[in-house]
Amino acid sequence: MALTGLEIYKQLPKKNCKECGQPTCLAFAMQLAAGKASLEACPYVSDAAKEFLGAASAPPIALVKIGTGEKELSIGNETVLFRHDKRFEHPTGIAIEVYDDMSAEEIAAKVDAINKLVFDRVGQIHEVDLVAVVNRSGDAGKFVEAVKAVQGATKYPLILISSDVNAMGQALEVAAAGKPLVYAATAENYEAMTELAKKYQVPLAVKGSNLNELAELVEKVTALGWKELVIDSGAREVAQALGDLTQIRRKALKEKFRPFGYPAIAFASNPENPLQEAIDAGVYIAKYAGIVVISSADPAVVLPLITLRLNIYTDPQKPIAVEAKIYEIGNPGPDAPVFITTNFSLTYFCVAGDVEASRVPAYVIPIDTDGISVLTAWAAGKYSPEKIAEDLKNLGIKDKINHNKIIIPGHVAVLSGKLAELSGFEVIVGPRESSGIPSFLKQRWN
Amino acid sequence: MAVTILKERWTSKVAEVTIGEGPKAVKVGGDSTLPYLTFEGQVPNAPVVALEVSDVYPEDWPEILKNAWGDVLSDPVAWAKKAVEFGADAVALRLDSAHPDKGNASAEDVARTAKAVADAIDVPLIVLGCGVEEKDAEIFPTVGEVLQGKNCLIGCATQENYNSIVATALVNGHSVIASSPLDINLAKQLNILITEMNLPSDRIVIDPLIGALGYGIEYAYSIMERARLGALTGDKMLAMPIICFVGQESWKAKEAKDEGSPEGYDWGGQYTRAILWEVMTATTLLQAGGHLFLMRHPDSLKQFKDHVAAISKGAQY
Numbered sequence: 001m002a003l004t005g006l007e008i009y010k011q012l013p014k015k016n017c018k019e020c021g022q023p024t025c026l027a028f029a030m031q032l033a034a035g036k037a038s039l040e041a042c043p044y045v046s047d048a049a050k051e052f053l054g055a056a057s058a059p060p061i062a063l064v065k066i067g068t069g070e071k072e073l074s075i076g077n078e079t080v081l082f083r084h085d086k087r088f089e090h091p092t093g094i095a096i097e098v099y100d101d102m103s104a105e106e107i108a109a110k111v112d113a114i115n116k117l118v119f120d121r122v123g124q125i126h127e128v129d130l131v132a133v134v135n136r137s138g139d140a141g142k143f144v145e146a147v148k149a150v151q152g153a154t155k156y157p158l159i160l161i162s163s164d165v166n167a168m169g170q171a172l173e174v175a176a177a178g179k180p181l182v183y184a185a186t187a188e189n190y191e192a193m194t195e196l197a198k199k200y201q202v203p204l205a206v207k208g209s210n211l212n213e214l215a216e217l218v219e220k221v222t223a224l225g226w227k228e229l230v231i232d233s234g235a236r237e238v239a240q241a242l243g244d245l246t247q248i249r250r251k252a253l254k255e256k257f258r259p260f261g262y263p264a265i266a267f268a269s270n271p272e273n274p275l276q277e278a279i280d281a282g283v284y285i286a287k288y289a290g291i292v293v294i295s296s297a298d299p300a301v302v303l304p305l306i307t308l309r310l311n312i313y314t315d316p317q318k319p320i321a322v323e324a325k326i327y328e329i330g331n332p333g334p335d336a337p338v339f340i341t342t343n344f345s346l347t348y349f350c351v352a353g354d355v356e357a358s359r360v361p362a363y364v365i366p367i368d369t370d371g372i373s374v375l376t377a378w379a380a381g382k383y384s385p386e387k388i389a390e391d392l393k394n395l396g397i398k399d400k401i402n403h404n405k406i407i408i409p410g411h412v413a414v415l416s417g418k419l420a421e422l423s424g425f426e427v428i429v430g431p432r433e434s435s436g437i438p439s440f441l442k443q444r445w446n
Numbered sequence: 447m448a449v450t451i452l453k454e455r456w457t458s459k460v461a462e463v464t465i466g467e468g469p470k471a472v473k474v475g476g477d478s479t480l481p482y483l484t485f486e487g488q489v490p491n492a493p494v495v496a497l498e499v500s501d502v503y504p505e506d507w508p509e510i511l512k513n514a515w516g517d518v519l520s521d522p523v524a525w526a527k528k529a530v531e532f533g534a535d536a537v538a539l540r541l542d543s544a545h546p547d548k549g550n551a552s553a554e555d556v557a558r559t560a561k562a563v564a565d566a567i568d569v570p571l572i573v574l575g576c577g578v579e580e581k582d583a584e585i586f587p588t589v590g591e592v593l594q595g596k597n598c599l600i601g602c603a604t605q606e607n608y609n610s611i612v613a614t615a616l617v618n619g620h621s622v623i624a625s626s627p628l629d630i631n632l633a634k635q636l637n638i639l640i641t642e643m644n645l646p647s648d649r650i651v652i653d654p655l656i657g658a659l660g661y662g663i664e665y666a667y668s669i670m671e672r673a674r675l676g677a678l679t680g681d682k683m684l685a686m687p688i689i690c691f692v693g694q695e696s697w698k699a700k701e702a703k704d705e706g707s708p709e710g711y712d713w714g715g716q717y718t719r720a721i722l723w724e725v726m727t728a729t730t731l732l733q734a735g736g737h738l739f740l741m742r743h744p745d746s747l748k749q750f751k752d753h754v755a756a757i758s759k760g761a762q763y
Contacts, residue, residue: 082675084668120709121660211763216447235761238753242482243761250452259447275722279753282726286667286733300714303701304659304722308730311664346662353661353698357506435577439547 003053005030011049012042019043035060035079035253060252062262064203064228064290066093066130066181067157073129075230075290076263081249084316090263091313092284093291094305095130095159097269100146101137107146111153113297119306122322122345126306128156130181132293133171135162143167147175159183159205159293165192176200181230181291183265185221187213194224205265207232211244215259222258229262230290238280241266242287249288263290271295278305285309320345321371326395327352330361334402337362337445339430339437340388341409342369342377350434358438360445363400367391374409385415389423410436451763453486454479456678460737461648461685462491463621465536466570467597472535474651474737475687480674481733484760492754494738495747496536496572497529498693501543501551501559507742508703510720514743526563532744533751536599538572539563544585545576553588561592572599572740574623583607590614599623599689599738602653605636612643623689625653628665630672630684637683650686651738658695658702659727666690667734674735690731693742696724725749732757 009029020041022028031037032053039045039053063077073093080086096114098107111131118127133150135143143162151158151174158180160171168182184207185193197204206221206229208214214233221229233244248264251257266289268281274296284292285308296302314320321343329352341351343366355362367388369377377383392398392406406425408415410432420427431440462476472494479487501522504512518524526537539560543551564571573589575582586600587610601623603611608624615622624640626632633652641647652673656666676684696702702723707713724746728739732754741747 082668082671083664084672116712119707119711119713211449211451212447215449219447237759238756239482239759240761242757243485243763246483247449247452251449254452257449259449275718275725275749276752276756278722279725279729279749280756282730283733283757286730298714298718299712300716300719301722303713303719304726307660307701308663308726311660312667312730314664316664316668346657346665349657349661356700357698439545442547 003033005033008032008053011045011053013044013046015044017044058261060256060261061249062227062229063090064230064263066159066179066203068177068179071129071155071157072179073157078249078263078288079253081253083312087315087317088313090290091309092289093129094281094302094309095132095291095293096128096297096302097132097134097161097293097295098146098150099134099136100139100142102146104149107149108153110297111150114156115154117297117299117302117306119299119303121307121310122320126310128302128306130159130291131156132159132161132183135164135167138164140164140167140170144170144174147171151175151178157181159291163189165189165196168193169196172196172200172202176202179203181205183207184232185217187217190217190221191224194221194226197228198224198226203228203230205230205232207234209234211247215257218259218262230265231260231262232265232267236267238268238283241280242283245284245288264288265291265293267293269293269295274298274301277301281305282308286312319371319373321368322348322366324366324368324391324395326397326400327364327366328361329355329364330359332361332363334400336360336401337441338397338401338406339364340392340406341366342372342374342383343367344369344371344373344377347373347434351437354434354437358441360441362441363397365392365395365397374411378412378415383412383415385418385422388415388419392423392425451485456487458678458680458682458685459487460674460677460687461650461682463599463648463651463687465494465572465597465599465621467595468568470569471597472570477674477735478678480678481735482757482760485763489758491737492758493732493736494535495750496538496738496740497532497534497744497747498538498540498740498742499525499529499563500540501556502545502548507697508720510716511697511743514745522559523562523566526567529744530567530569533747534569536570536572536738537563537567538574538740540574540576541585541589542576544581545578546581548576553585556585557588557592560589564593564596564598570598571596572623572738574601577602579604579607583610586611587614590618590620593620594618597621599651601625601651603636603640605632605639608636608640609643612640612645615649616643616645621649621651623651623653624686625655627655628662628669630669630676633669633673634681634683637686641683647682647686651689652684652686653689653691656690656692656695656727656731658692658699659723659730660701661695661699663727663730666731670731670734670736687737688735689738689740690728690736691740692724692728692731693740693746696727697742699723721745721749725753729753
């Protein structure tokens with residue numbers, strides 16, 4: 001159960017040494033109570049106090065790592081229920097299933113398809129995170145062969161899915177070095193599965209048949225001395241899974257309910273219906289899954305999911321910026337119009353989208369405003385005539401066009417005189433909202 | 447171990463708005479919990495999906511979208527009937543022809559179209575202007591009048607033109623879409639201005655100006671979550687149901703419009719990708735608290751409804 005700041009304060013050395021970064025021990029205690037500081041920041045805390053405060057000072061949701069090296073996946077450590085409260089920390093890992101009863105060729109083809117799920121978005125590369133090898137055959141030998149084949153063919157960490165302890169043991173003999181997630185400890189096998197996870201020092205998924213059984217099992221597994229856990233309430237229908245994922249997150253954050261203080265895994269896989277599979281997976285990305293497992297490796301299914309994950313996990317306090325450079329929309333020639341905007345990604349996307357919709361090829365130049373929108377940037381002095389004129393010069397737009405006109409957002413019409421004077425361009429005031437661009441071009445650009 | 451289910455005790459709920467008249471009238475809102483957390487409150491009404499119809503041939507629609515509709519796209523009445531056949535709960539008619547660039551049709555002309563469409567269908571009608579604020583203020587008094595008694599949802603009313611649109615709604619018995627750009631305070635302010643004109647709050651729907659998946663959906667997502675939390679904790683000026691212009695936004699995305707990736711990445715087939723772009727924009731905003739969804743592809747509507755059937759079952763504890 002969560003401790004109050006004062007209860008924690010009683011256990012601290014009360015030296016007010018400031019070495020933890022807080023002005024006083026009381027302030028530090030308050031931060032600990034709020035889950036915003038770690039007890040390790042205090043160099044003088046006694047071992048007795050450490051033990052007493054252990055539970056209270058641990059983060060409400062553990063951080064769990066799967067895999068090794070460059071593709072290691074970190075999940076958990078979340079601190080809020082709503083992204084507007086702070087931010088979601090560790091983006092949902094996307095896992096794709098491969099089945100051990102597929103032929104060697106089919107396995108190779110599917111892993112190849114998974115490896116190719118790489119997408120570019122605003123200059124950043126995004127991909128999936130895990131390959132889940134499923135012991136669908138029920139045969140230990142086939143499972144080990146499949147694990148070997150997948151491991152040899154991909155750089156992504158694995159989830160080993162089998163309820164057969166013997167099959168899992170054999171698979172870990174060949175795959176443990178890559179630190180896969182073992183799925184799963186259940187009521188029937190948890191003692192042996194926990195032993196395997198401890199022996200190989202790999203993270204372990206715990207699967208209940210409902211929230212009650214899950215909580216019970218997690219307590220049993222942690223009592224056996226293993227705490228690198230990922231939890232699964234067993235729900236496979238989207239309505240139940242939404243409820244369970246919400247309960248897990250709420251109870252971990254609001255009550256510090258220890259059995260639910262781990263990242264959750266959700267299964268959306270539905271090979272019969274890839275569209276509904278993607279839709280369910282989207283719900284789990286928005287609502288608290290640390291890992292979502294799907295069956296499809298179709299880029300048309302995975303691209304929307306990766307995009308959604310990127311959106312949900314952006315920091316709402318920190319706008320995303322696009323690179324400030326000359327963007328060419330629809331192959332513009334030297335007589336094409338030039339739109340000036342800001343590098344707040346949403347603003348840029350609106351302008352670029354509406355220019356595209358107008359079917360008039362054009363240049364779009366986002367000025368670097370630290371990723372803030374037109375009016376905010378103007379008010380903050382980051383969208384001044386001086387700044388715009390200098391950026392236009394540096395980017396060399398003059399060399400690309402045979403006219404002398406630039407179009408600025410209607411909201412900053414006030415800049416036009418000074419900007420014309422400084423830059424030497426003829427400044428045309430465009431529409432206030434980007435949705436007005438198509439009709440603006442029709443009327444004003446021939 | 448028996449886990450006590452953690453239930454929030456919300457003190458208030460979202461307003462319930464009725465659109466249309468007769469047996470096919472729909473209700474939106476009324477929720478007394480976060481989306482589909484039915485273990486702690488009610489979600490009394492299913493989300494409403496309207497398919498979009500325009501009185502101008504939709505030049506800018508990609509082929510994949512036009513092909514789904516066949517030969518009705520030049521005739522708003524035939525188009526609206528087909529939308530009903532496809533299973534739309536409502537029809538959203540855009541009076542694009544009033545736009546100065548698309549014919550600059552008069553108030554009388556567009557009102558005639560609106561009336562013809564309304565008379566041809568038995569589901570509720572949402573009427574959208576051409577998006578030019580002054581022009582919409584000009585056409586809605588006439589449009590509102592010819593639709594008197596139909597209990598339509600009309601808009602979008604903005605800070606600039608709400609006066610005229612709200613006035614016609616008051617006189618002719620319609621509800622209003624209040625539109626404000628991605629800002630919870632502006633949304634609230636506009637709702638206050640509109641209710642000050644004596645339009646009851648159960649005749650207002652909020653349009654937060656959503657973005658599509660990949661194009662700013664996260665801003666709308668968080669504003670909608672905040673609005674819902676506001677509604678559940680007693681803020682009456684944020685408690686109106688929310689409308690999402692899903693089709694308009696998602697079909698602008700190149701991931702939906704284009705056959706392949708311009709950068710040479712493998713994006714997979716356009717059909718699955720485009721439908722998912724529209725449906726996942728909708729289902730994600732459903733999780734954020736949306737009530738009314740305007741879509742364009744009939745298959746998106748079907749997939750969305752299948753999802754709603756599944757998510758409405760609620761978790762059992």
